[in-house]
Amino acid sequence: MGIKFISTGRYLPDKILTNFDLEKMVDTSDEWIRTRTGIIERRIAEESIATSDMVTFAAKKALKKGGLSPEDIDGIIVATVTPDNFYPATACWVQKQLGIKEFPAFDISIGCPGFLYGLIVAQGLLRTGECKRILLAGAETMSRVVNWDDRNTCVLFGDGAGVVILENSNDDSDILASNWGADGSLGHLLIQPAGGTRMPPTHETIDKKLHSVSMQGFEVFKHAVRWMAKSAGQALKNAKLTAQDIDVYVPHQANMRIIEATIERVGIPMEKTIITIDKYANVPDATIPLSLDWALEQGKIKRGDIVLMNTFGGGFSWASCIVRW
Numbered sequence: 001m002g003i004k005f006i007s008t009g010r011y012l013p014d015k016i017l018t019n020f021d022l023e024k025m026v027d028t029s030d031e032w033i034r035t036r037t038g039i040i041e042r043r044i045a046e047e048s049i050a051t052s053d054m055v056t057f058a059a060k061k062a063l064k065k066g067g068l069s070p071e072d073i074d075g076i077i078v079a080t081v082t083p084d085n086f087y088p089a090t091a092c093w094v095q096k097q098l099g100i101k102e103f104p105a106f107d108i109s110i111g112c113p114g115f116l117y118g119l120i121v122a123q124g125l126l127r128t129g130e131c132k133r134i135l136l137a138g139a140e141t142m143s144r145v146v147n148w149d150d151r152n153t154c155v156l157f158g159d160g161a162g163v164v165i166l167e168n169s170n171d172d173s174d175i176l177a178s179n180w181g182a183d184g185s186l187g188h189l190l191i192q193p194a195g196g197t198r199m200p201p202t203h204e205t206i207d208k209k210l211h212s213v214s215m216q217g218f219e220v221f222k223h224a225v226r227w228m229a230k231s232a233g234q235a236l237k238n239a240k241l242t243a244q245d246i247d248v249y250v251p252h253q254a255n256m257r258i259i260e261a262t263i264e265r266v267g268i269p270m271e272k273t274i275i276t277i278d279k280y281a282n283v284p285d286a287t288i289p290l291s292l293d294w295a296l297e298q299g300k301i302k303r304g305d306i307v308l309m310n311t312f313g314g315g316f317s318w319a320s321c322i323v324r325w
């Protein structure tokens with residue numbers, strides 16, 4: 001029995017923040033951001049909107065596209081590093097908003113690869129029969145956790161949510177192979193330092209902006225290329241495929257130069273690569289499902305295509321999944 005993506009949905013806030021808008025906020029330029037990252041604009045959630053709201057909007061679209069009602073779902077997984085609360089899980093708020101209950105609903109918090117970690121976990125729940133139809137989301141409200149005075153980080157991120165609905169199927173669609181991992185010794189290189197039990201919130205942590213993203217960009221860059229390429233290679237090996245067999249490549253969208261360096265190492269042409277960083281920027285856990293939904297809408301992914309998804313992020317952590325769509 002295979003696993004099938006029955007439908008997808010995405011939600012992006014209406015508010016667009018362009019590089020030119022950022023020029024008025026920090027010492028940066030459209031030219032720097034565009035050439036160093038590939039980002040042109042990003043979406044910013046309205047103040048009243050939290051991560052679960054965006055997931056719910058995207059979920060309703062995915063349910064509609066799949067001809068499903070909320071009652072058809074019996075598992076919700078939300079990958080996010082910007083949850084509504086530490087607890088309950090954002091997935092529980094989504095469950096409430098969809099008006100359904102009495103099945104597992106939980107979050108995965110690892111960093112940008114969370115959506116693919118969620119896919120690997122969902123695969124286990126479906127193959128063992130624990131769940132029949134899972135709503136898997138990746139969603140972020142990064143605008144609440146970036147330091148808007150720090151040009152090194154604030155230009156890189158955006159808000160949004162993407163959802164996929166997965167079920168067991170008897171046709172050719174399937175998750176063919178995956179690879180995932182983490183190296184906790186490098187966690188300090190990409191971190192939101194305060195707010196947890198290591199550094200609980202105080203006036204000082206707030207004054208010092210320690211509740212915001214802190215990162216050593218070049219270190220992240222180097223490790224991202226290395227691990228995305230290595231993980232993609234291992235997933236291909238596990239699937240007994242080569243890079244030439246891949247019809248569509250959906251990479252994490254952290255920096256256009258990371259994507260270019262990775263595809264060169266893996267051996268995938270740019271024509272097969274889905275790019276959404278220009279319009280959405282890096283929406284950590286949401287990047288892959290947003291890109292999938294956009295690519296499907298553009299007709300860039302068709303049933304039967306071999307799709308390689310490939311991510312890297314905080315932890316450090318990485319994950320790759322190869323699916324026959």
Ligand code: COA
Nearest residue numbers: 027028029032036151152155217218220221254255312313
């Ligand atoms: N505008 C203008 N200048 C900026 C800037 C901005 N928004 N952000 C940083 N700079 C400056 C720095 O202050 C530094 O200046 P200095 O040399 O005078 O100290 C210089 O640009 C660094 O430039 P460069 O060497 O080109 O940096 P880079 O090639 O490493 O690019 C990143 C910087 C952040 C774009 C890149 O490292 C990156 O994308 N890393 C991955 C980050 C990421 O996406 N993490 C999220 C999780 S995957």
